[in-house]
Amino acid sequence: MTTTTGNAVRHGAWPSPIDAATAAAHDGSPEYVGVVGEDIWWTAPRPAEAGRRALIRRRPDGTEECPLPAPWNVRSRVIEYGGTPWAGAVVDGAPLLVFANFADQRLYAFRPDEPRTAPRPLTPVGAVGGGLRWADLTVHSDRGEVWGVLEEFTGERPTDVRRVPAAVPLDGSAAEDRTAVRELTAATHRFVTGPRLSPDGRRAAWTAWDHPLMPWDGTQLRIADVTADGTFDGARTLIGGPEESVTQVDWAADGSLLAATDRTGWWNLHRVDPATGEAVNLCPREEEFGNALWKLGQRWFAPLDHGPVAVLHGVGALRLGLLDPATGEVADAPGHWTEWNPTLAAAGSRVIGVAAGARTSYELVELDVTTGRTRVIGNAHHDTVDPAYVPDAVARTFTGPGGREVHAQVYPPRNPRVTGEGPAPYAIWVHGGPTSRALMVLDLEIAYFTSRGIGVAEVNYGGSTGYGRAYRNRLREQWGVVDVEDCAAVAQGLVAEGAADPARLAIRGGSAGGWTSAAALTSTDTYACGTVIYPILDLLGWSRAGGETHDFESEYLESLIGPLDDVPERYRDRSPVNHGDRIDVPFLLLQGLDDVICPPVQCERFLEAVAGRGVPHAYLTFEGESHGFRRLDTMITALEAELALYGQVFGFTAEGVAPLELHT
Template identity: 55%
Template sequence: MSALPCGSWPSPISAADAARRDGAPNWPAALGEEVWWTEPRPQEGGRVALCRTRLDDPAARPETVLPAPWNARSRVHEYGGRPFVLVPGAAGAAVVFAEFTDQRLYRLDPGGEPRPLTPEPAAPAAVRYVEPVLAPGGGEVWCVCERRTGPRPTDVRRSIVAVPLAGCDGPDEVREVAAGHRFLACPRISPDGSRLSWIGWDHPDMPWDSTRLLVAPIGPDGRAGTPEEVAGGPEVSVVQAEWADDTTLYFVADPDGWWNPYRLSAAPGGGWHAPEPLARREEEFGGPLWQPGYTWLLPLPQGRLAAVHGRAATALGVLDTATGRLEDAATPHTEWLGRLAAAGADGRTVVGVAASAALAAEVVAVAPDGSWRSLSRPRPAGGADAPAAADASAGDERAAYLPEPRTVEFTGPGGREVHALLYPPRNPAAEPLPGELPPYVVWAHGGPTSRAPLVQDIEIAYFTSRGIGVVEVNYGGSTGFGRAYRERLRGNWGVVDVADCVAAAEGLVARGLADPRRLAIRGGSAGGWTSAAALAFTDAFRCAAILFPIVDLAGWRTGETHDFESHYLESLVGPWPQERRRYTERSPVNAADRISAPFVLMQGLEDEICPPAQCERLLARVRGVPHAYLAFEGEQHGFRRAETITAALHAELSLYAQVFGFATDAPKLELHS
């Protein structure tokens, strides 16, 4: 092992490795023994492919069903959601999916080509679909539909619609089933086809603030009757509901401050009994509904529920609804996403997406006997001799360069706890110079109502394998720690998040882990806001990587973002325009003259959530500070193309090298004052 300056350690993990990864699989679904999922493909222009395998064939390899250039991705809420549903076909499972380019629904039958089911809209991508479900009888799919009604991003109308599987000749054949709220999610039809349940909410609430669970009878015309509000309401967030049978509805809500599971039973004479809590625990059985289609809870035969639950880490458990006993699956995964599906002829196998610090995200099947195997990265049943990851396996020298993260807590202002994930530098061939402490980068996650999970991340390994530590901060406002923790940010965005990130940096220094002269901050979207605010309003960081950020609150609140988040700042900052002064004072764009630390700003030019105008406004006001601006054609909110991901990582590493004073293998980023 050689003593070398931190940051310059030789590493086999390249930016191209991070970009080449197909990314995390998503949205698993099953029809009998067939299991399908989506996979992002950075090397194919960032498109989303559909893949499948068979549960009853341990030797089956994953196959790509939807070839390029098809792109299974919805744009509802701009963030999209579950874009497909499986339907029985003549020769196996067929699939109905939303195509990204025009947002129409298409049907793909085995051995065929995709054919459109919905009509072409009057304006490109003006009618969008998400979270399709198969209606009883098999002749239709029902889903959430978002229609653009005018030129502004907030000119939209949403409803639940029915689409014939035979296809439509015109827009009148897409039948509206239910409406009534600005936002709709989780349409579910009872097994006998008599009732429809869904979740609705309105501005200024976000789905983690207040939502309503609604149930309505389905009339002979195939439309929902007058809905009854059965759960949720002010200060209660219902994030999922599933029918177990014709009269039993399971749902996840947080009336006691934590997203826990409940059962709702129909009363014999009409109406509903009071909801029954099934597991009152100070942990989460749900999460923020950023995308329609999440499934943290899955009804199983014999009165059982599969459930994703936890706090800093999550597990897959099976809950006995009669006894309340919760038994976790014995797998090595430390993070299960809210993406569950029932598979197999008897519907007793649970399929989900899971990961850990040693295992990249994969589609996993857990059998009733507790054995498990990966479906997207096949390995022996039960996980025996499992490689560390497909692109950093036990037989690959890169596995030894992956960080070994752990959860940590820091003390924030007023003595409050701040949760974080620590990724120390790791390289089997290098160590710091005598007396040297490594530089550290504080990562601020997006959302901000989100959470950084403890999972393998090759982008993090790109830095830690070179001798740069990373700490991901689940600052106040993050999910996973109850409503009280996430509401610390209410009215305090730009204050609590920044202070918690500074507390993490100072905590690392106090523990003798980080060089106090070499601290940076990095984040995208809401994390970009936190990073920019930290530069403008503190002197804690020597530099920053700011990706597709919000920097001007007033501009964002008054028409520069999409409808879904257009009123988000009402809770994060305060009522508009009553708190106009707060919007002005907190915005980094209005404090650009205070920024003295170098930074790189990176932005997708097709971003409709945090548009380029925000970055351009900040850049016009920065004076005398070394910085670089990278604007990427063809990228939206978040980078999906391999060449973009590679360029962004190179730029970030070069910035750190220039500011912290070490040599690097990344191309030099030109900084301008």
């Protein structure tokens, strides 16, 4: 073991076996789990294959295969963040799969047991704007259709778009004919989720909302009768409103309508009367049984045929449990997993989900309800690096301004070959959203830094999900204030207890986290440098008036900042682009050139504002990358550039990493 004495081994220069390629290769997790017959299917990241999402099949004997080779990319662009991009059913004794292909956003059908038969298109290519897109799919083989959300562009602007529940014939008759797509109901709402058909086939339920609301602000649970010709009749709202978020709806086998709604201040599971809208809380707790709906089709609960409901629940981290609707009792599944993704599937006596822990990567986990046992059935964790180099994560609560609680995950430096001396440099990581949450799971990108002697703290600032509506609402009209203050509170708390060096603090984040990072660099003197990734930097440009983002978030700022018509000065005053004269520390900007959510023009405008001021900075752009880096080479470059920045600012040499060329 090497012990630091003086400057023998500076924090940041500790020898580590975790290189950027190793960290990047294990980025991402399985998603969109489903059961077709006896097989389990899901999508999986493939960073080395241009960042595509592959469709994986697990047979009952445990063998896995990927029946769709590259370049097939099973990923939807609906609301740009996507949604469930595939669905399947057993038809004529064999599986039939329908999926959205990322390149053209068409739906395709294929028979995985007929490998010589290529996928055949079911929908046409849209000729206007962003075209026709599909998500939140369900195959109804008895009706000869696949149901889902149709997103259809009506013009060239990002906001020239309509969304409606729709049905596509499985026979391919709509492949070149838009008129063969059957709209199930009128497009009366800006946003909808995929319709869920009742067990008797007589009713359908879905959620809907409109600008300027986001789905965690307020949604409506909609229900309609299904007529003999398959269209919806008498659509009406059962529950919901501008201050009630219904985040998921589904039917139990007995015909009960279930919904996760936060009418109590927490997303709890309710039984809703389809006739009257009377809602009964099945398990009243100050816990979340749902979360923010960022992708259409996310599932935090899944009813089982014999009565229980598989649920994800908790404060902060969500765990898997079985809820008895009759008693309100929840029995948690055994296992070491501390975080479960919103992608539950139920079949017979099995519940399948995706889970990870602080020292294990995302795995496909099956709960056998009859025995109460859990087992890993796919994407099993293997130690790709020596666990001794993985940090020991600690969930912490810090004190922010006014005594408010600020939740965070702290990852101290850890390396079996080095014992650090004195306070360490720390990077404050800011999650995106901002209505989201940092998850305490194994992340080799974090270990890339902590194994070299740089601590990481992920901040779940006010506005984050998982802690109830009141905590979430702290950010209303306070974006750029509460988030910045809470991140600083964590950094200062780590300094006060002697863990962090006040002269060697960094801040980093992507998307909304990039906004907070840039806002912190231009409004505080807490940090010595920052890494700003595909950020929002100009609120007026990103607003509904500026038109520099996509439709889904085009009016998000109405709640985060305030109504544009009422407080235009607030949009100007809080924007980092208007405060280039206030930044005086080095920074790194990372941007995908195909990003339509946070476009490159935001970075370019910010660079113009700081030009000629002598502030060292670097701007790296990446062809073929959109919002969220997915390609292996991009992620490697980004990680190494970030480490190089810290080395140049904090005074260490990053072994094996090229110096970052900084401009002034």
